[in-house]
Amino acid sequence: MSPPRIAVLASGRGSNLQALLDAIAAGTLAAEVVGVFSDRPQAPALLRVPEARRWSAKPSAFTDRDAYEQALGDAIAAARPDWIVCAGYMRILGAALIARFAGRMLNIHPSLLPRHRGLRTHAAALDAGDAEHGCSVHFVIPELDAGSVVAQARLAIAPxxxxxxxxxxxxxxxxxxxxxxxxxxxxxxxxERGGTALLDGQPMFTPLTLDSFDRLMP
Incomplete structure (x- = not known):
């Protein structure tokens, strides 16, 4: 059987994409990155995969947001991914595109959701006087950074x-x-079913932590 197929959306340098590629090369992630998709044709992330697996277009080249997202969705669908990962993709996705890949789209966000949605999360954590900060992986829904959280990693904020x-x-x-x-x-x-993340078919009432994966993975 061919490995599961991952499509990655990225707008910048693609360091999280590289982390996936490194995990695949190391044998800790049995998958294949079948396409990298960007709203910025000059994004360094695109260079991390062969040219045949790159797709990029400036949204301004389209008549409107719907037209751009139709083209983006068609390109993603053509890669036949099992999972779509937003890894530093800096555009808010529309409801129609999200619905097209419902239950298969994940995002990594640099905060401990539900705290600090959107941008400037690190400054927001400092301004709020938070004792902890970190990152979350969640399912993508139309509401910004509001989908069911699968896992989080935490660190203490130093003075x-x-x-x-x-x-x-x-x-x-x-x-x-x-x-x-x-x-x-x-x-x-x-x-993901009905807005709830499921692990082995059971609802996840609290996000996984990095330590959790040691006992979950063989």
Whole structure:
């Protein structure tokens, strides 16, 4: 059997994409990245896969958002992915596109959701006086960063932390968390029904932690 197929949406350098590729190469993620899709044709993330697996287009080249997302959705569908991962994709996705891939689209977000949705999460955590910060992997729904959370990784905020230092430390956690979640997904153990994440068919009432994966994976 061919391995599960992953499509990745990215707008920037693609370090989380590289974490997936590294996990595949190391044998800890039995999957294949079949396409990388970007709203920025110059995004470095695109260069991490062969040219035949790249798709990019500027949204401004289309008549409207719906036309762009129709083209993006068609390109994703053509790659026949089992899972779609938003990894640093900086555009809010429309409801029609999300519905097209419902239950198969995951996003990694740099905060401990439901705290600090949207942008500037590291500064927001500092401004709020949070003791902890981290990252979350969640199912994508039309409401921004509001889908069911599958897993989180946490760190303590140090007195001398800045938004920049937090960003670097959280990114290192993202590189560990995202491949671990995808390993579960690609093993057929992760799903979403009616707005609830399921692990092995059972509702997940609390997100997994990084430590959880040691006992969950063989």
């Amino acid at each position: 001398n932390d800045t938004a920049e230092s937090l960003a670097g430390r959280v990114l290192a956690l993202e590189h560990r968390l995202l491949p671990a979640v995808l390993a579960l997904a690609c093993n057929g153990r992760l799903a």
